[in-house]
Amino acid sequence: MKISTKGRYGLTIMMELAARIGEGPTSLKSIAERNQLSEHYLEQLIAPLRNAGLVKSIRGAYGGYILAGDPATLTAGDVIRVLEGPISPVDFTEEDDPAKRDLWLRIRDGIAEVLDSTTLKDLITFQDQDKKDSYMFYI
Numbered sequence: 682m683k684i685s686t687k688g689r690y691g692l693t694i695m696m697e698l699a700a701r702i703g704e705g706p707t708s709l710k711s712i713a714e715r716n717q718l719s720e721h722y723l724e725q726l727i728a729p730l731r732n733a734g735l736v737k738s739i740r741g742a743y744g745g746y747i748l749a750g751d752p753a754t755l756t757a758g759d760v761i762r763v764l765e766g767p768i769s770p771v772d773f774t775e776e777d778d779p780a781k782r783d784l785w786l787r788i789r790d791g792i793a794e795v796l797d798s799t800t801l802k803d804l805i806t807f808q809d810q811d812k813k814d815s816y817m818f819y820i
Contacts, residue, residue: 684765689716691726691764692757692804698736699801706745726764728788733763752805756798768793 697712709727713720727746732734737749748755762768770788777785 684761686722687726687764688761690723691730693718693759693799694723694726694730694746695735695748695755695760696804698746698748699755700805702748702752706739706743706747708745711745730760731774733759735759735763750800752801755801757799757801757804758793761796768796804805 692714694709694714697715698707701707709723710720712718713723716734727736727738731738731746735749735755736746738744758768768789769785770792771785
């Protein structure tokens, strides 16, 4: 399964909002500038996220968007499913070989497990273990 720019940029929006929780609304313009993304494209992605209840919009001069839930409970899977649709590596039918069908189901379930067990909080607090390990040698 390949995650498109919709899923990747949507996750960027959600991570930005999670990182600024409690600071008030964040504009798409500021998210676009910080991440060197198209504001127009982000505007297309925010609507389904809002319709799914993952973000709330705040109107006005100091308006923008806020996360609609706790970053510790909102998952990457929540975001990806809204923007990409169901998680499936291939379209398979009941006529497929049972062994291949089982393989596709296990792949789908493995991907879903990773996405559903990774919260926005996990993503915004992530530290690259390789970088941490390499710093140990320079202390």
